[in-house]
Amino acid sequence: MxxxxxxxxxxxxxxxxxxxxxxxxxxxxxxxxxxxxxxxxxxxxxxxxxxxxxxxxxxxxxxxxxxxxxxxxxxxxxxxxxxxxxxxxxxxxxxxxxxxxxxxxGWERVLSARARMLTPIDRPIILHSMGWTPSTPTNGIKGEVVLLKDFSIDKIKAQADIFKGKILLLDPNTAFSEGRLNALLKASDVYLALKEIGAQAVLIPDQYENNIVKARKASFGTKVTALPVAALGSEDNQLIRRSLEKGSVTIEFQYENRTPGxxxxxxxxxxxxxxxxxxxxxxxxxxxxxxxxxxxxxxxxxxxxxxxxxxxxxxxxxxxxxxxxxxxxxxxxxxxxxxxxxxxxxxxxxxxxxxxxxxxxxxxxxxxxxxxxxxxxxxxxxxxxxxxxxxxxxxxxxxxxxxxxxxxxxxxxxxxxxxxxxxxxxxxxxxxxxxxxxxxxxxxxxxxxxxxxxxxxxxxxxxxxxxxxxxxxxxxxxxxxxxxxxxxxxxxxxxx
Ligand SMILES: [Zn+2]
The missing domain is CATH 3.40.630.10 (Zn peptidases)
Structure with a gap:
């Protein structure tokens, strides 16, 4: 390739x-x-x-x-x-x-994301598809958010039951502990493993005030990733993280990308x-x-x-x-x-x-x-x-x-x-x-x-x-x- x-x-x-x-x-x-x-x-x-x-x-x-x-x-x-x-x-x-x-x-953003937190409160949130990742299914993605703390295929497979059907919110502090470069080198394989165990999508929090998101790719190269990966606004990430400490969080989102090969x-x-x-x-x-x-x-x-x-x-x-x-x-x-x-x-x-x-x-x-x-x-x-x-x-x-x-x-x-x-x-x-x-x-x-x-x-x-x-x-x-x-x-x- x-x-x-x-x-x-x-x-x-x-x-x-x-x-x-x-x-x-x-x-x-x-x-x-x-x-x-x-x-x-x-x-x-x-x-x-x-x-x-x-x-x-x-x-x-x-x-x-x-x-x-x-x-x-x-x-x-x-x-x-x-x-x-x-x-x-x-x-x-x-x-x-x-x-x-x-x-x-090729890759192109066709429809920007609409996204909502459903529980514990109902309100819009800001996220955007990362580049060279696929669309969500036509009816969108809806599910419970679970933290993804390890960016290791072995550890992901060991948690298959927990991750199945979930939207995984990456914790950069733990997941990227071996360095972002190393993480990105293997990112495509990690997304593939997550797809295989039935996870719905990955959210990667951004770090800029006002929920501003930077455009970027989720992995090395330009092969479109196995499952949807979206960047999540910083303040909304923090809201979800605080809410997860008290109980479960569900969100839904939908967007469309063109991936013509x-x-x-x-x-x-x-x-x-x-x-x-x-x-x-x-x-x-x-x-x-x-x-x-x-x-x-x-x-x-x-x-x-x-x-x-x-x-x-x-x-x-x-x-x-x-x-x-x-x-x-x-x-x-x-x-x-x-x-x-x-x-x-x-x-x-x-x-x-x-x-x-x-x-x-x-x-x-x-x-x-x-x-x-x-x-x-x-x-x-x-x-x-x-x-x-x-x-x-x-x-x-x-x-x-x-x-x-x-x-x-x-x-x-x-x-x-x-x-x-x-x-x-x-x-x-x-x-x-x-x-x-x-x-x-x-x-x-x-x-x-x-x-x-x-x-x-x-x-x-x-x-x-x-x-x-x-x-x-x-x-x-x-x-x-x-x-x-x-x-x-x-x-x-x-x-x-
Ligand atoms: Zn430049």
């Missing part, structure tokens, strides 16, 4: 985890080194001026969010937004624009061929897909708008840089970085010629610079470029290794991969929630991020020397080890 080994989703879908793993060198440094050649400086000023004064990123973002809405991968809205983005690249005069397909299991999904790829070394390329990418509660403005309409506006600004220079620049808008990121992973699989033979990858997916806060993913050589080589970003306040370089978005599988390829470093103080306020809408995006921060990506990307493509070599297996493993990622990547099957 293509998706059985996806790991990285976890860092995205699992609510209690930090979004990234901090590497061995905690240093984050503002760079100040005298640089650089005047022509590059001039082109950078031109790019930044174009973007900061005449930028289109907010317009792109408004189209993405208001015209297409949420862009959940495998839905028509995603597909339409991919086709629109391809047209936009062509409208910039970029000739080499492709939709590159990959396949994944395999769906073809498009990554959008646009290339400006290099004028001297067209076979060497840098990639500037962001995921186009979003979760479905909001309209994915922060995550990751903002990154997609950045990629589009960087392409527009570079294309408008009239002269291609020395090396090729590929612009990528990925699908399937939220379900496990599936689009970028598929792209690497389809372009394995070209990875030696990939000079660098720039990814942007850390929200709409103020951009500060780049995360160099634990690499000293990249850090040193980036200093002169970083220096050019000083007046944008984008000259911070961080060693942080973040394994939660589309640069991640490029890190495993040993390719120099940089992830935009952004102030994430307010990221979680709207992350995967219905409040992830365009009003949360600051146009100035978005334009600044766009200018930083454009200058960095253009400079990397233009410089006489390449940024840093492609790393071999042992050097990559060393980075993963220091970032405490190695064990997990081995367990998930992503690293041998």
């Amino acid at each position: 293509k998706n059985s080994k996806i790991l990285l989703t976890l860092l995205i879908i699992s609510l209690l985890l930090p979004l990234s793993t901090v590497a061995h060198q905690p240093t984050t440094t503002k760079v100040s080194v005298n640089t650089t050649n005047s022509e590059l400086q001039e082109t950078s000023a031109k790019l930044a001026g174009n973007i900061l004064v005449n930028g289109q990123a907010m317009n792109y973002l408004q189209t993405l969010t208001d015209r297409f809405g949420a862009r959940l991968t495998t839905t028509k809205a995603y597909q339409r937004s991919a086709e629109w983005a391809a047209e936009e690249f062509r409208a910039m005069g970029i000739k080499n624009v492709r939709l590159e397909k990959f396949t994944m299991d 395999d769906v073809q999904v498009d990554n959008v790829i646009a290339e400006i061929p290099g004028r001297e070394k067209p076979d060497e390329w840098i990639l500037i990418g962001a995921h186009l897909d979003s979760w479905d509660f909001g309209t994915g403005a922060q995550d990751n309409g903002s990154g997609s708008a950045t990629v589009l506006d960087v392409a527009r600004a570079i294309a408008s220079l009239g002269q291609a840089p020395r090396r090729s620049i590929r612009f990528a808008l990925w699908g399937g990121e939220e379900q496990g970085l599936l689009g970028s992973k598929a792209y690497i699989g389809a372009h394995k033979g070209e990875m030696d010629k990939c000079i660098a990858v720039l990814n942007t997916d850390n929200g709409a806060g103020h951009p500060n610079g780049w995360k160099v993913q634990g690499r000293n050589d990249v850090y040193e080589a980036m200093k002169p470029i970083s220096n050019m970003l000083t007046s944008l306040n984008g000259n911070t370089l961080s060693y942080e290794v973040s394994f939660n978005t589309d640069h991640a599988y490029f890190v495993l390829e040993g390719v120099p991969a940089l992830d935009l470093l952004v102030d994430m103080a307010h990221y979680d306020d709207v992350h995967h929630k219905s409040s992830d809408t365009i009003d949360k995006v600051n146009p100035h921060s978005l334009a600044t991020a766009t200018a930083i990506v454009a200058i960095t990307g253009y400079t990397l493509a233009e410089q006489p020397k390449t940024l840093a070599p492609r790393l071999g297996h042992d050097a990559i493993e060393e980075i993963l080890k220091k970032a405490n990622l190695l064990d997990f990547l081995k367990k998930s099957g992503d690293w041998k």
Whole structure:
């Protein structure tokens, strides 16, 4: 199964985890080194001026969010937004624009949940289907709530009599005692065991005030789970927990999801061929897909708008840089970085010629610079470029290794991969929630991020020397080890 080994989703879908793993060198440094050649400086000023004064990123973002809405991968809205983005690249005069397909299991929320507590009191409660889980039966699910304290198949089988016919409310404190990552790795098997003993559904409590629920998946991969799994609002979870201490609780709920099986999904790829070394390329990418509660403005309409506006600004220079620049808008990121992973699989033979990858997916806060993913050589080589970003306040370089978005599988390829470093103080306020809408995006921060990506990307493509070599297996493993990622990547099957 293509998706059985996806790991990285976890860092995205699992609510209690930090979004990234901090590497061995905690240093984050503002760079100040005298640089650089005047022509590059001039082109950078031109790019930044174009973007900061005449930028289109907010317009792109408004189209993405208001015209297409949420862009959940495998839905028509995603597909339409991919086709629109391809047209936009062509409208910039970029000739080499492709939709590159990959396949994944489809899922879409058709009818939101209606849910009630029936006893001990009769009142509405807030819950929502988790992604890539099935609909309830047409007439809904009605039953007694029982706590699920163990996420272990053996212990579940031993309690088959207790769980049969029940709705199981997961207690994260005990059920996830061996860590959420480990729990999620085996979640599909646990749900299957629960289905086999006749449990009706699983509820997983969320942790946000006002019963706000985040969109996320219930397991690894995109195989639809064996039984319905829903996220339950925090206050309603607490009500049920208090009520369970006094006696029995019954609830009922109903919702409908579409699960069409395999769906073809498009990554959008646009290339400006290099004028001297067209076979060497840098990639500037962001995921186009979003979760479905909001309209994915922060995550990751903002990154997609950045990629589009960087392409527009570079294309408008009239002269291609020395090396090729590929612009990528990925699908399937939220379900496990599936689009970028598929792209690497389809372009394995070209990875030696990939000079660098720039990814942007850390929200709409103020951009500060780049995360160099634990690499000293990249850090040193980036200093002169970083220096050019000083007046944008984008000259911070961080060693942080973040394994939660589309640069991640490029890190495993040993390719120099940089992830935009952004102030994430307010990221979680709207992350995967219905409040992830365009009003949360600051146009100035978005334009600044766009200018930083454009200058960095253009400079990397233009410089006489390449940024840093492609790393071999042992050097990559060393980075993963220091970032405490190695064990997990081995367990998930992503690293041998
Ligand atoms: Zn994202």
